[in-house]
Amino acid sequence: MKNQIMNIQIGNFGVITIGHQTKMGDVAQVIEMGNKKRKSKNLNLITLDDILGKQDFWEFIISRNTQKTAYSNSGNLPELDFDSDYSEINFYKAKNGSVKYSELMKKYPDLIKSRRGRYGGTFAELYILLKIASMLDKDLEVEIYRVFIENKILEWRDEGGENYKELNSLIDTLSDTKKENNSHLYRKFAMIFRHKLEITKTKGYNQKEHDILIQQKRAEWLKYLITVVDHGLISTSDELERVIYKLT
Numbered sequence: 001m002k003n004q005i006m007n008i009q010i011g012n013f014g015v016i017t018i019g020h021q022t023k024m025g026d027v028a029q030v031i032e033m034g035n036k037k038r039k040s041k042n043l044n045l046i047t048l049d050d051i052l053g054k055q056d057f058w059e060f061i062i063s064r065n066t067q068k069t070a071y072s073n074s075g076n077l078p079e080l081d082f083d084s085d086y087s088e089i090n091f092y093k094a095k096n097g098s099v100k101y102s103e104l105m106k107k108y109p110d111l112i113k114s115r116r117g118r119y120g121g122t123f124a125e126l127y128i129l130l131k132i133a134s135m136l137d138k139d140l141e142v143e144i145y146r147v148f149i150e151n152k153i154l155e156w157r158d159e160g161g162e163n164y165k166e167l168n169s170l171i172d173t174l175s176d177t178k179k180e181n182n183s184h185l186y187r188k189f190a191m192i193f194r195h196k197l198e199i200t201k202t203k204g205y206n207q208k209e210h211d212i213l214i215q216q217k218r219a220e221w222l223k224y225l226i227t228v229v230d231h232g233l234i235s236t237s238d239e240l241e242r243v244i245y246k247l248t
Helices: 027-040 048-052 055-074 087-092 101-105 126-136 138-150 153-171 183-196 212-230 237-246
Strands: 005-010 014-019 024-026 112-115 121-125
Touching: 005 138, 014 027, 014 126, 024 027, 024 126, 027 048, 027 121, 027 126, 027 138, 055 087, 055 126, 087 101, 101 112, 121 126, 126 138, 153 183, 153 212, 183 237, 212 237
Parallel strands: none
Antiparallel strands: 005 014, 014 024, 024 121, 112 121
């Protein structure tokens, strides 16, 4: 599935650009939001260098990496003990105690990375973005938790994407579509969905497209259509289209 880039509204703080599949987001956006809040509270601003130079930050990176590796190797068991080793940080410490992070960062590209050029910057996985938010401002931290954890915006987007692929596969089994190139039907039904969900703006940022209720409804509609097609209650593309228009 394509790693679609989503622009997620974080309360009245601003927008985070994040990939729904990689869950990697722009660190600069989080720092900008946090510093805006710090400025309003007459607190000193915190730079990216400040954050990357702290041992606590790299201990969190190592713990997250240890966790991911442990669960990956165990088949994602519900409960698992793991023990992180932070000793490697000592090899990257400066005399003043700060971490010389440039080389250390290269060891964890799935968690945090920097790139140069027109679309350059520093990008981090969602867990790391949450950690950065916690180092900037607690109000920002709890709002990001609400958006990504309570609202499960990325999970609903993933489920909708998987359901969309499954429905397209089932479209190929209808009586009037077998052995046909049905890409035009995929696009047609996708546009009907967008209009029914009032997601008609296709360029730039579209708040509705990243609203949790919109993504949830899209996923649930697709799941319903998969069920009725799979059980033979719909047998042609025309019948499927009529049912889609009746969805509420």
